[in-house]
Structures are given as structure tokens and as C-alpha cells.
Amino acid sequence: MTSSLTLRAALVSVLFLAAFLGLWHLATSVSGPAADLDPEYAKLVGATASQGTSAMPGPGPVIAKIWSHITNPFYDNGPNDKGVGIQLAYSIARVLIGYLLAVAVAIPIGFLIGMSPLMSKALDPFIQVLKPISPLAWMPLALYTIKDSNLSAIFVIFICAVWPMLINTAFGVSAVREEWLNVARTLEVGTLRRAFTIILPAAAPTILTGMRISIGIAWLVIVAAEMLVGGTGIGYFVWNEWNNLSITNVITAIFLIGLIGMVLDQLLARAARMVTFPE
Amino acid sequence: MTEKFISIEGISRTYPAPGGGVMTVFENLWLSMQRGEFVCIIGHSGCGKTTVLNILAGLDVPSSGTVIVDGQAIEGPSLDRAVIFQSHALLPWRTVMGNVSYAVSSKWRSWSAAEVRDHAQKFIDLVGLTGSEHKRPAELSGGMKQRVGIARALSIEPKIMLMDEPFSALDALTRGTLQDEVRRICLETGQTAFMITHDVDEAIYLADKIVLMTNGPGAVLAEVVANPLPKNRVRTEVHRHPLFYAVRNHIIDFLITRSKTFVNEVKSYDPRNVPVVTPGLPEPSLARGDAEAPARRVANHSH
Numbered sequence: 001m002t003s004s005l006t007l008r009a010a011l012v013s014v015l016f017l018a019a020f021l022g023l024w025h026l027a028t029s030v031s032g033p034a035a036d037l038d039p040e041y042a043k044l045v046g047a048t049a050s051q052g053t054s055a056m057p058g059p060g061p062v063i064a065k066i067w068s069h070i071t072n073p074f075y076d077n078g079p080n081d082k083g084v085g086i087q088l089a090y091s092i093a094r095v096l097i098g099y100l101l102a103v104a105v106a107i108p109i110g111f112l113i114g115m116s117p118l119m120s121k122a123l124d125p126f127i128q129v130l131k132p133i134s135p136l137a138w139m140p141l142a143l144y145t146i147k148d149s150n151l152s153a154i155f156v157i158f159i160c161a162v163w164p165m166l167i168n169t170a171f172g173v174s175a176v177r178e179e180w181l182n183v184a185r186t187l188e189v190g191t192l193r194r195a196f197t198i199i200l201p202a203a204a205p206t207i208l209t210g211m212r213i214s215i216g217i218a219w220l221v222i223v224a225a226e227m228l229v230g231g232t233g234i235g236y237f238v239w240n241e242w243n244n245l246s247i248t249n250v251i252t253a254i255f256l257i258g259l260i261g262m263v264l265d266q267l268l269a270r271a272a273r274m275v276t277f278p279e
Numbered sequence: 280m281t282e283k284f285i286s287i288e289g290i291s292r293t294y295p296a297p298g299g300g301v302m303t304v305f306e307n308l309w310l311s312m313q314r315g316e317f318v319c320i321i322g323h324s325g326c327g328k329t330t331v332l333n334i335l336a337g338l339d340v341p342s343s344g345t346v347i348v349d350g351q352a353i354e355g356p357s358l359d360r361a362v363i364f365q366s367h368a369l370l371p372w373r374t375v376m377g378n379v380s381y382a383v384s385s386k387w388r389s390w391s392a393a394e395v396r397d398h399a400q401k402f403i404d405l406v407g408l409t410g411s412e413h414k415r416p417a418e419l420s421g422g423m424k425q426r427v428g429i430a431r432a433l434s435i436e437p438k439i440m441l442m443d444e445p446f447s448a449l450d451a452l453t454r455g456t457l458q459d460e461v462r463r464i465c466l467e468t469g470q471t472a473f474m475i476t477h478d479v480d481e482a483i484y485l486a487d488k489i490v491l492m493t494n495g496p497g498a499v500l501a502e503v504v505a506n507p508l509p510k511n512r513v514r515t516e517v518h519r520h521p522l523f524y525a526v527r528n529h530i531i532d533f534l535i536t537r538s539k540t541f542v543n544e545v546k547s548y549d550p551r552n553v554p555v556v557t558p559g560l561p562e563p564s565l566a567r568g569d570a571e572a573p574a575r576r577v578a579n580h581s582h
Contacts, residue, residue: 179368182362182368183364183368185337186338186358187358187382187385201372202370275372278417279371279417
């Protein structure tokens with residue numbers, strides 16, 4: 001029953017994909033009236049004006065482009081022409097560094113907030129004000145204080161990833177069942193051992209949920225951050241290709257951003273399943 | 280008789296009432312238990328039984344008064360006093376072995392992993408869970424979960440076992456077998472046990488003494504019923520004993536009527552000397568002054 005459901009769902013997915021590609025192809029294949037131009041001038045104004053074809057590519061050229069990027073991801077022809085693999089590697093590295101810093105900060109502080117009602121109340125106003133700030137609003141401040149665009153991008157990732165983890169850790173820790181804590185108390189378990197053997201495993205599913213939300217947000221934010229700081233990264237690549245008016249490359253990048261985001265999310269989902277316990 | 284292994288001395292528990300003032304759950308509670316005794320406490324919900332047990336466990340503190348165990352006042356939870364929780368309170372991310380060995384390694388911190396495992400295995404075997412060591416609580420039935428809870432409590436070799444309605448969530452058949460197990464283990468090891476129950480038959484089968492608590496707020500210990508049934512009683516036969524229904528009716532009468540009216544009716548109540556009664560002959564109130572029955576009414580508990 002489940003396997004046949006999976007099979008049917010896969011079939012419907014393929015149908016949707018085919019319909020989407022078909023519509024896309026139809027929408028981009030119509031061409032307007034071709035202007036009668038001097039061939040030299042036509043070269044200058046480009047295909048849109050001279051032949052009436054759209055700058056929006058059809059699925060064929062995009063798939064070909066994706067394939068060419070996948071087969072040759074790591075070429076480096078100078079600052080404005082690097083392989084998409086290199087750009088993605090820069091982005092992933094920035095996300096991971098900022099994200100791991102956020103983990104290192106958010107989980108201990110979340111523990112503190114979750115275990116201490118005083119800290120919870122005292123820090124709550126700060127968290128409530130800082131949490132809704134768009135991470136990119138920090139960018140000028142980061143650039144001014146850190147004076148390094150690369151580190152500023154990492155800081156922006158850190159600041160956007162920290163809140164969901166902090167809030168989820170604090171919630172998970174404060175919601176550990178009283179009866180499990182009572183078990184630890186009747187067994188005279190010390191504070192540190194209790195934190196690692198009772199609270200951490202009990203709160204782990206909630207913490208991992210926060211980590212999963214954070215990695216998603218970090219991956220959303222890195223594209224915008226790299227558009228601002230420039231130089232390297234998939235966000236810079238998208239903006240650079242927009243300046244080149246290579247819509248094909250922009251669409252390729254969009255597709256790859258989605259793919260990597262899905263992989264990151266699935267990794268965290270798998271980790272979450274590992275620490276989830278049935279009751 | 281005079282050895283007091285556990286001595287509850289004038290404890291009370293009050294909470295701030297919602298509209299100001301204080302709400303008294305119970306006050307001036309006195310009770311003592313001897314080593315190796317099995318005491319059940321019966322009373323309606325909300326009379327503060329669980330609070331008494333939590334105070335004994337060290338999980339709660341009395342608003343006033345103290346509890347002395349083996350010559351020492353209770354100052355928080357202790358490995359000497361094991362608790363079997365109503366909800367079994369197993370750690371769901373640990374296996375059966377993991378749950379029991381967590382307790383064992385908490386008690387004997389310097390033991391090697393092998394020593395801990397061997398010791399835990401003994402108690403898993405004792406409660407009849409051999410072969411289920413690597414199952415997680417979610418894979419166990421309610422009765423098996425409670426067996427793990429019992430194994431965990433016993434494994435730390437406590438001086439006292441505190442049980443908060445340990446069998447109330449189980450079906451009648453499982454409950455019966457677990458009652459047998461607990462009784463057997465307590466008799467074999469000379470365990471001192473304090474248990475909360477709502478089940479009158481369970482109390483009569485298991486307990487040496489049954490403490491009757493009146494309704495809260497302001498609950499008091501009305502009586503201690505000394506169980507007149509022989510020590511070698513068997514669960515399947517216990518209801519045929521000639522004194523069984525006398526005890527049972529006495530307790531049920533208390534729960535139905537006297538638990539409400541006791542505080543108003545009994546003027547000469549002395550909380551420090553809770554009357555000990557042994558049902559089986561006419562009601563103590565009727566028998567008072569009755570020349571034929573003085574022996575049945577045991578003298579007030581000597582403090």
C-alpha cells in the first residue's frame with residue numbers, strides 16, 4: 001500500500017514536472033516581429049530587439065547550462081568567472097562557520113535560560129527585540145566594526161541562525177518532564193551529569209528542530225548577504241550573472257541553491273530523527 | 280515496637296490561597312514506621328497523600344515539622360529512599376538495561392561498566408524481564424514498564440521503598456502478579472515500604488498497617504488499621520479469610536462516610552497518638568468499655 005502510494009506520487013510528480021517544462025517551453029518559444037536592422041547594429045542591441053526572441057531562455061538551454069556547470073564545476077578564469085562549484089563552496093563554508101558559531105553560543109545560553117527562570121525573564125526583552133531584526137540590517141554595522149566583508153557575511157549568518165536555536169533550546173530545556181528530573185533527584189545525580197544525561201537527551205528533539213530551522217534561514221540569508229558583500233559565493237554569482245544578463249545562469253543558480261538547501265535540511269532532519277525517542 | 284525507623288514529626292503543608300490567606304493541605308501529621316514494615320496510606324484524592332510521599336522522598340519540603348529516617352532528618356532526596364512513580368517515569372531514550380544501570384551507576388559511581396551491568400542484570404532478572412534488556416520503554420507494555428520501575432528502585436538497594444499508586448494504571452491481571460512480586464521481594468529482603476493506593480484489596484493484601492487519611496483540606500491521619508491477616512497470606516485466598524471482610528468493610532466505611540465527618544465528630548483527636556485499630560470485632564466506638572473486646576483494641580501508639 002505504501003509502496004504503491006510512493007509510486008503513484010512519483011508518477012504525479014513526473015507529470016507535474018513535464019507539464020511545467022512544457023508550459024515553460026511554450027511560453028519562451030514565441031517570438032515577436034523581427035526588426036529590419038543593419039547586421040552590425042543588430043549585434044549591438046542583442047537578440048531581443050533584433051530577432052524578437054525573449055532573453056528568457058527555454059528549458060532546453062537551461063538544462064544544457066546546468067549540465068555544463070555540473071560537468072565542470074571548479075574552473076577558475078579570474079574573479080568574474082569562477083565555476084559554480086567554487087561559488088557554492090564559498091557559500092557553504094560561510095554558512096557552516098556562522099552556523100557553528102551560532103550553535104556554540106545558542107545552545108549553552110539556551111540551556112541557561114531554560115534552567116533559570118530568572119535568566120529567562122531577564123533576557124526575554126533582549127531576545128524579543130533582537131529576534132525580529134532582519135539579519136541584513138546588521139550588515140553596515142558589521143562592515144564598519146569588523147572591517148572585513150567576508151567576516152561580516154559570516155556574522156550575518158551567525159546572527160540569523162542564533163535565534164531559532166536559542167529559543168528552541170530554552171523551550172526544550174524548560175519543558176523537560178518533572179518526573180524525569182525527579183528520577184535524577186532521587187538518584188542524587190549532580191547538576192552536570194543531570195544536564196548531560198537527562199536534560200540534553202530529553203530536549204534534543206526540540207533543539208534539533210531549532211537547528212533545522214536555523215540552517216534553513218542561514219541558507220536563505222547567505223544569498224542576499226553575498227549579493228551585498230560581493231566577490232565570491234553563490235549570491236554574488238547570481239548578481240554577477242544578472243549584470244551579464246545571463247538569465248540562463250541565474251536560473252541555474254536558483255536551481256542549485258534550492259538543491260543545496262534541500263540537502264542541508266535533510267541532513268538536519270536525519271540528525272533529528274536520530275535523537276528522537278518514541279514514547 | 281518502640282523502634283522508629285521512620286518518624287514523621289508534626290509535618291504540615293500549606294499553600295498560599297488564590298484570594299489571599301493560606302490553604303492547609305494537612306497539618307501536624309505524626310506517624311512512625313518500623314524497619315521492615317509495609318505501610319499503605321488510603322484516602323480520597325486531594326487529601327495530600329502524594330505530598331506526604333514526596334516529603335518522605337525529599338522531593339518536597341514540609342511547611343513545618345520534620346521527618347526522621349534512621350536517626351537522621353531528611354534533607355532532600357537520597358539514594359537510601361527509592362521512589363516508584365505512578366507514571367513509571369522511565370527515561371524513554373534508554374533501554375531497560377540503560378534505565379536500571381543509570382540508577383546503579385548513580386549509586387556506585389566508581390563501579391566499572393561490567394560491574395554496573397551485572398548488578399542491573401540481577402534486578403532485571405528479579406522482576407522477570409530477562410530477555411527484554413535491550414528494549415526501549417515504548418516497546419514495553421504498561422506492566423513491563425512498571426516492572427522496570429521496580430527493578431530500578433530495588434537495584435540501588437534502598438532502605439525504604441516509596442510507591443505512589445504504582446499499579447493504578449495497570450489491568451487487574453497484571454496488577455495482581457506485580458502485587459505478588461512486590462510482596463515477595465519485600466518479604467525476602469525485609470524492605471521497608473510506604474505505598475499510596477486507592478485499592479482497598481491491594482492495601483489489605485500488601486500492608487502490615489493501613490493508614491486512613493481524612494479528606495482535605497486540613498486532612499489528618501484518622502486511624503492506623505493493623506492488618507490482622509496472617510503474614511503468609513496468599514492473594515488468591517486472602518478474600519476467604521474470616522477477618523478479610525471486617526477489615527475491608529471498616530476501610531470502605533471510612534472512605535464513604537467517616538473520611539468526611541471524622542474531623543467534626545471526633546473531639547478527643549490527638550494527632551500525636553493516632554489510634555490503632557484492628558477490625559474483626561465490633562467497631563471500636565461500640566466496643567469502647569465492652570469487657571469482651573479490650574484486647575482487640577490495641578493501646579494507642581506509644582510515642
